[in-house]
Amino acid sequence: MNILVTGGAGYIGSHFVKAAIGAGHRPVVLDNLSTGHRWAVLAEDFYDADLADGAKLKDILSKERIEAVVHFAANAYVGESIENPTKYFNNNYVNTLKLLDAMLECGVRTLIFSSTCAVYGIPGSIPITEDEPKKPINPYGLTKHFIEETLKWYESAYGLNCIALRYFNAAGADPGLDTGEMHDPETHLIPLVLEAAAGRREFIEIFGADYDTPDGTCVRDYIHVSDLAVAHLLALDYLMTAGKSGTFNLGGNRGHSVREVIDVARSVTSSDIPVRQGQRRPGDPPVLVSDSTHARQTLGWEPGYEDISVIVGHAWQWMKKAGEMGL
Numbered sequence: 563m564n565i566l567v568t569g570g571a572g573y574i575g576s577h578f579v580k581a582a583i584g585a586g587h588r589p590v591v592l593d594n595l596s597t598g599h600r601w602a603v604l605a606e607d608f609y610d611a612d613l614a615d616g617a618k619l620k621d622i623l624s625k626e627r628i629e630a631v632v633h634f635a636a637n638a639y640v641g642e643s644i645e646n647p648t649k650y651f652n653n654n655y656v657n658t659l660k661l662l663d664a665m666l667e668c669g670v671r672t673l674i675f676s677s678t679c680a681v682y683g684i685p686g687s688i689p690i691t692e693d694e695p696k697k698p699i700n701p702y703g704l705t706k707h708f709i710e711e712t713l714k715w716y717e718s719a720y721g722l723n724c725i726a727l728r729y730f731n732a733a734g735a736d737p738g739l740d741t742g743e744m745h746d747p748e749t750h751l752i753p754l755v756l757e758a759a760a761g762r763r764e765f766i767e768i769f770g771a772d773y774d775t776p777d778g779t780c781v782r783d784y785i786h787v788s789d790l791a792v793a794h795l796l797a798l799d800y801l802m803t804a805g806k807s808g809t810f811n812l813g814g815n816r817g818h819s820v821r822e823v824i825d826v827a828r829s830v831t832s833s834d835i836p837v838r839q840g841q842r843r844p845g846d847p848p849v850l851v852s853d854s855t856h857a858r859q860t861l862g863w864e865p866g867y868e869d870i871s872v873i874v875g876h877a878w879q880w881m882k883k884a885g886e887m888g889l
């Protein structure tokens with residue numbers, strides 16, 4: 563299939579592009595490189611373009627004979643979204659409407675949408691199933707929730723079929739090291755811990771050790787980015803064959819605390835990682851752990867890299883390679 567991949571120069575998008583090529587598809591990447599990287603574009607076809615440019619979108623959709631869209635492009639910093647909500651409502655929500663309308667005008671009615679566990683806010687029960695009430699506590703999660711709701715109306719009114727995938731904590735890197743995580747600024751736990759291991763930062767700060775969790779630190783469900791990529795291919799197959807829209811959690815069904823992740827990183831890197839205990843980060847739910855049974859049963863998704871030390875190991879190998887390449 564000819565697949566338009568918005569945000570295909572980003573972290574999860576670039577891993578999807580690699581998986582799509584491996585599965586025999588032709589991904590066409592659209593990315594404005596505001597947070598993505600030119601080196602991360604693994605597809606032959608690349609447009610340095612912005613979703614806000616509706617005319618350009620229509621031009622690409624028809625010229626490239628696009629059959630499906632996988633939509634990763636978005637701003638995804640929770641903290642930034644609280645400080646600058648207009649950026650998130652415009653870039654994530656308004657620009658997604660432009661994409662949807664361009665798709666309809668060009669007769670493309672198949673969409674895989676990147677959503678997030680941030681739609682749940684502070685969940686009432688753990689593990690989190692798809693039925694958990696959606697109560698986002700920041701503009702980032704709210705934009706993703708708005709889009710999910712909008713998509714239901716686009717399906718009933720215009721026949722646009724969509725699968726929304728709610729990611730838990732994407733982590734790790736391509737085992738072949740063709741791409742990996744690189745954010746500026748970096749805010750995610752695993753790369754920051756590894757920067758401390760590499761001596762590129764003095765210490766890792768633990769954001770709160772007084773949570774009601776086994777060791778007092780927050781618990782998260784880390785899922786390998788290459789497993790996320792495969793789930794998109796399965797979702798696409800499902801949408802094309804069963805023709806049914808749906809929403810799926812994508813996580814590992816188990817949680818690791820911040821302290822556990824640091825300990826794993828110590829053993830993976832064989833280095834002391836200095837730690838400082840800090841205050842809670844505003845907006846952090848204490849525990850986010852998925853129930854991803856629906857994706858496993860319905861899509862046949864089976865994550866291949868469930869061990870947290872493998873996930874951290876791939877992230878570490880990628881960090882070393884990126885350093886050697888001067889990225």
Ligand code: UFG
Nearest residue numbers: 678679680731749750751754767768769780782820843846
């Ligand atoms: N953490 C630290 N120190 C750091 C960085 C992070 O202790 O320097 C902690 C955080 O407080 C959190 C955990 O490590 O408890 C993981 O933090 P990340 O920033 O790596 O990831 P988040 O859990 O905040 O983010 C994830 C997804 C988002 C989603 C969010 C919903 O990446 O897309 O969950 O809460 F929006």
